[in-house]
Amino acid sequence: MLTERQIARLLDLANLACQKGMIGEGRSIFQAVLAIRPGFAPALVGLAFSHIVVDDFDGALTLLDKVLAANAADADALAMRGLACMLAGRREEAEQAFAGIPQDCAAAAMARAVMEVA
Template identity: 70%
Template sequence: MFSERQIARLLDIGNLACQKGLVAHARTIFDGVLALKPNFAPALVGLAFTHVVVDDFDGAQSILDKVLAANPEDSDALAVSGLSHMLAGRRDEAEQTFARIPQDSAAADMARAVMEMD
């Protein structure tokens, strides 16, 4: 079994792989974490982001909807959801989603930066 620290490291590696364009590798890592911890929100959010980076916004939203159904206040899921909406050209939905992020969270800073894009 993996420790929480090892799981966190796997998530970091998955996110880095995604950022470097290694989407298939990132998905494999996130799927592996989900095999160990089904419905683990950080892994689901990472998996959703792998869909955002390849413009599969509906695929991302489907995953994020599951996370937000379980925890409507998940700041990371809200941030990626808002980003997905924004990149898909759904600015109104992005604004509504970003408005749900607690203003004292790091995700709120990202949301403000994304909304300033245009």
């Protein structure tokens, strides 16, 4: 079995792969983590990110809605939902997602940055 640290490193690698345009490789890693830990929110949020980077906003929102159905206060899922909505041209929905993020977390900083450039 993988340790929490090993899973975190896998998620880091998958996110980096997506940032570098290696979407298939990143998704493979996210899917592997989800095979070990079904429904694991950080892996689902990362998988949603892999959809955002290729402009598949509806695919991302479907995944994020699953995370938010289980935990409506998941700051990372709210931030990623806001990002997907903003990039899809749905500013009002983005603002609603961003409004649910506690201001004392890293996701709030990302939300503020997205709102500033949009």
